[in-house]
Amino acid sequence: MKPSESIDPAPHEPNRVCDVVVVGGGPIGIETAIEMRRNGIDAVVFEAGPLGHTISWWAPQTRWFSSNDRISIAGVPLNTIDQAKASREEYLTYLRSVVDQFRVPVETFSKVDKIEARPDDPRRWQVRVRSKWIEASAVVLAIGGTDHPNRLNVPGEDLPHVDGYLREAHHYHGRRVLIVGGRNSAVEAAIRLHRVGAKVTLSYHREELPETSIKYWLRPEIDGLIRSKAIEALFESRVTAITPERVDLDQILPDGRHHTLHMHFDDVLTLIGYEQDKTLFKQLGIRMEDPGGKPIYDDETMETELPGVYVAGTAVGGTQSSKYQVFLENCHVHAVKITKHLLEYGIGSRNTEAKTQAKPSASPELNRQIEMNPES
Ligand SMILES: Cc1cc2nc3c(=O)[nH]c(=O)nc-3n(C[C@H](O)[C@H](O)[C@H](O)COP(=O)(O)OP(=O)(O)OC[C@H]3O[C@@H](n4cnc5c(N)ncnc54)[C@H](O)[C@@H]3O)c2cc1C
Numbered sequence: 001m002k003p004s005e006s007i008d009p010a011p012h013e014p015n016r017v018c019d020v021v022v023v024g025g026g027p028i029g030i031e032t033a034i035e036m037r038r039n040g041i042d043a044v045v046f047e048a049g050p051l052g053h054t055i056s057w058w059a060p061q062t063r064w065f066s067s068n069d070r071i072s073i074a075g076v077p078l079n080t081i082d083q084a085k086a087s088r089e090e091y092l093t094y095l096r097s098v099v100d101q102f103r104v105p106v107e108t109f110s111k112v113d114k115i116e117a118r119p120d121d122p123r124r125w126q127v128r129v130r131s132k133w134i135e136a137s138a139v140v141l142a143i144g145g146t147d148h149p150n151r152l153n154v155p156g157e158d159l160p161h162v163d164g165y166l167r168e169a170h171h172y173h174g175r176r177v178l179i180v181g182g183r184n185s186a187v188e189a190a191i192r193l194h195r196v197g198a199k200v201t202l203s204y205h206r207e208e209l210p211e212t213s214i215k216y217w218l219r220p221e222i223d224g225l226i227r228s229k230a231i232e233a234l235f236e237s238r239v240t241a242i243t244p245e246r247v248d249l250d251q252i253l254p255d256g257r258h259h260t261l262h263m264h265f266d267d268v269l270t271l272i273g274y275e276q277d278k279t280l281f282k283q284l285g286i287r288m289e290d291p292g293g294k295p296i297y298d299d300e301t302m303e304t305e306l307p308g309v310y311v312a313g314t315a316v317g318g319t320q321s322s323k324y325q326v327f328l329e330n331c332h333v334h335a336v337k338i339t340k341h342l343l344e345y346g347i348g349s350r351n352t353e354a355k356t357q358a359k360p361s362a363s364p365e366l367n368r369q370i371e372m373n374p375e376s
Contacts, residue, residue, distance in 0.1 A: 011118045012126050014135035018042045019347050021127045021136045023112045023280065025051050027095065028313030028331050029142035031073035034102045035335040037358035041348030043140075045104060046129050048111035052095045054144050058088045059166040062188070065215050070329045074098055102358050115139055115284055115309075123308055137347050140302075140338060141281070141295075142312040145320055146274035152180065156242030162268040172198040172267060178247055180239055181271040182209050187222045189271055190231055201232040201263070203249060208235060213323050237261070242268055276319045284309060292318030301341040302334050310338045 020036055022029045025047025036043040050056050063085045064071055071086065072078035078094050080086050086094065099106055107129070114128035118135070127134045149164025151157060166189045175198050179190050182204030194200045209222065225231040237251040240260075247268060249261040278293055280286075286304050287296045295304055295311050295318070302310045312334040317326030342348055 009119050011120060011135075012128075012133040014126065015132040016044075016134045018044045018134065018136050020044070020138045020140060020342065021046065021112070021125070021134055022140045022142055022312075023115075023127075024048075024142035024144060024313070024315070025106050025108060026054055026142060026144050026313060027052065027071065027073050027328050028334060029140070030095065030099060030104055030106070031332060032140055032142060032312050032335040032338060033104050033106075034074040034098070034358055035339045036342065036348065037102070037104070038355065039339050039343055039348055040355040041339065041342055043105075044134070044136075045106040046110045046112050046127070046134075047106055047108045050108050051099060051106060052092050054146055055088055055091055055095075057165055059189070059192070060088065060168055062088045064091065065184075066327065066329050073332070074102065076101070104358075112280065115280060117306075125308060138308040138310065138342060140310045140312050141315055143277065143280065143315045145276040145292075145314040145317050145326070147277035148275055149270065150273045150275055150321075152239055152270050152272070154239055154241055157270065159242055159244060161244070161266060162242055162270065164270050166192075166269060166271065169193060169196045172196055174198070175266040176264065177201070177267045177269060178203060178239075178263070178265040179269045179271060180204075181269075181273075182206060183213065183271075183273070184215055184218070185273075186269075186271040187214055187218050189269060191218060191221055191225065194225060194231055201234060201265070202226070203234045203237045203239060205238050206235065234261070239268075239270075273321055274319075276315070288318065292320055294318035300337065302338045303341060310341075312338060 019041045020043040022033045022043055022045040025045045029045050033043040033045045047053060065085065068078040068080065068086050076098050078086055080090050110129045112127055112129050116126050118124040118126055125136050125139045127136065127139060169192050172193045173196050177193050177198045178201050179186050180203045186202065187209065190200050190202050226233045234249060234251055237249045239247055240250050241248040246262050246264050249263065250258055251261055252258055276293065281288060281295050284306060286306065288294060289296055294316065297304045297311050297316065302312055304311060313331045314326050320326065
């Protein structure tokens with residue numbers, strides 16, 4: 001062999017082998033794994049944060065706007081004590097129960113940071129999690145589309161009193177809060193913080209709040225609060241700088257002139273949407289298209305242009321910047337499409353252990369005891 005010829009790198013020694021690695025333990029990642037395991041496909045879920053990470057960072061007691069039957073997964077009814085739309089807490093409880101009930105193997109706080117084809121077999125995938133390698137016939141990227149808050153890109157936005165997430169509302173009692181944004185998250189935060197006794201100012205870059213796309217039950221309330229000046233609204237304004245002492249805003253007046261406002265706030269919440277983490281798409285060379293860098297995939301099978309690499313859930317929508325088109329609500333079908341394609345390809349159906357585990361069990365606690373003491 002000539003010195004210039006490269007030696008094919010050896011495949012990584014896998015710590016674990018399974019049929020499918022599902023990246024992301026949100027509702028759709030979990031639903032996909034259950035659908036696969038019901039069909040005898042040994043699917044394992046790796047989640048970067050806690051189970052249902054995206055929902056876990058919503059402010060306490062935030063409610064879904066979708067009705068419960070549309071956000072329930074795997075055919076398990078989602079009921080709330082008062083028949084209202086589920087809150088963050090109710091949904092996370094539900095998600096834990098579903099995972100326990102179907103004994104879905106989920107490893108939380110396990111970020112997938114590398115995926116590559118086996119050098120000697122491009123149809124097999126090697127996935128790195130916490131420095132260990134897992135080998136699988138297929139990978140499902142159910143990574144969601146809201147990895148981190150959008151940035152204003154102004155000086156001072158990393159100061160400690162500036163936050164891209166609404167936290168526990170109680171924290172803001174008696175404080176002067178600037179909320180930047182004019183869509184659901186910002187409007188909902190403005191109303192909630194006003195109710196807990198914060199002095200709220202809303203800065204939005206357009207002339208008025210969007211005509212559509214604000215939850216119908218929030219709209220009359222925010223309009224009323226702005227009209228009565230209980231919430232101060234600075235339309236056509238943009239934050240230009242933040243310091244510990246003040247926030248500078250540029251506002252366009254009705255006559256078209258710009259003027260600069262210098263205002264003091266205790267907290268600044270930049271609720272201007274969220275961005276997808278594209279690291280894995282880029283690493284794998286998955287082609288993306290605008291708007292939002294949506295991954296390109298086959299709508300029939302959810303397979304990307306890489307054989308054996310699928311996308312599921314809101315991950316397919318890329319970064320959804322204005323009106324959201326892809327929700328949990330309209331993603332349930334992804335689990336079925338991918339499973340069907342894998343079965344056609346001959347993956348799964350023979351794995352009786354996965355199939356048995358995916359059957360709803362009488363008591364998750366009993367299952368745990370049986371696993372710990374198989375003799376009992
Ligand atoms: C305040 C608020 C209210 C909402 N209300 C609704 C609603 O009423 N109805 C609705 O349909 N949608 C709603 N949404 C959107 C909702 O969050 C999504 O529809 C839902 O979470 C999508 O589920 P998913 O499984 O596709 O993605 P996600 O729930 O985002 O799950 C993706 C998961 O992948 C994990 N992940 C990402 N990268 C990696 C990696 N490299 N390794 C391991 N894990 C990784 C993430 O940590 C995350 O847990 C709302 C969003 C917000 C912010």
